[in-house]
Amino acid sequence: xxxxxxxxxxxxxxxxxxxxxxxxxxxxxxxxxxxxxxxxxxxxxxxxxxxxxxxxxxxxxxxxxxxxxxxxxxxxxxxxxxxxxxxxxxxxxxxxxxxxxxxxxxxxxxxxxxxxxxxxxxxxxxxxxxxxxxxxxxxxxxxxxxxxxxxxxxxxxxxxxxxxxxxxxxxxxxxxxxxxxxxxxxxxxxxxxxxxxxxxxxxxxxxx
Numbered sequence: 296x297x298x299x300x301x302x303x304x305x306x307x308x309x310x311x312x313x314x315x316x317x318x319x320x321x322x323x324x325x326x327x328x329x330x331x332x333x334x335x336x337x338x339x340x341x342x343x344x345x346x347x348x349x350x351x352x353x354x355x356x357x358x359x360x361x362x363x364x365x366x367x368x369x370x371x372x373x374x375x376x377x378x379x380x381x382x383x384x385x386x387x388x389x390x391x392x393x394x395x396x397x398x399x400x401x402x403x404x405x406x407x408x409x410x411x412x413x414x415x416x417x418x419x420x421x422x423x424x425x426x427x428x429x430x431x432x433x434x435x436x437x438x439x440x441x442x443x444x445x446x447x448x449x450x451x452x453x454x455x456x457x458x459x460x461x462x463x464x465x466x467x468x469x470x471x472x473x474x475x476x477x478x479x480x481x482x483x484x485x486x487x488x489x490x491x492x493x494x495x496x497x498x499x500x501x502x503x
Contacts, residue, residue: 331387346393349384350400353377357404364411367419371426377401378430392445395437399452402430406459406466417465424469429502431456431475432493435485446482453480473501 322329360373385394438449457480460467474496479485
């Protein structure tokens with residue numbers, strides 16, 4: 296939504312007390328904005344601190360959820376909740392590196408349980424595997440947009456994922472069927488037109 300000059304001028308004309316009341320009223324309705332302002336203004340924790348805490352959070356929650364891998368709906372629900380936590384972290388801190396690293400960490404921690412996943416019926420893990428492939432594709436897109444100074448760190452996550460995909464027959468097959476070349480799981484090998492590649496793949500009905 297764009298604001299007219301008149302509207303901006305009217306807001307500027309508010310007294311300090313009126314502005315404070317308006318701000319606090321808005322913050323009560325927008326918890327994310329409240330957390331973002333708290334982080335930017337007075338939070339003693341840095342972006343790195345919060346990313347480190349998120350890394351621990353992701354690992355712990357996946358470990359707990361792994362006991363319920365056989366319950367596909369519950370397991371996926373937990374993963375989506377963790378993913379939402381990562382999204383909130385990124386919105387609060389504008390942590391571009393963390394947006395990639397935390398999502399790749401999530402994928403890696405899920406694939407730590409390759410042996411358990413491999414014992415499940417394929418139709419029970421199909422949605423999870425497609426979810427993982429979409430996550431990896433998105434991470435590749437975001438990696439291309441990161442400063443190349445971060446690529447070495449990202450490659451550690453990508454290399455681990457590549458190794459784990461290679462150990463999971465059905466996931467490897469789905470990657471091939473859905474256009475994900477595991478050779479792209481290295482920053483220097485990510486195609487420059489990766490976004491267009493994904494659009495083309497989706498237009499053909501894949502990644503669903």
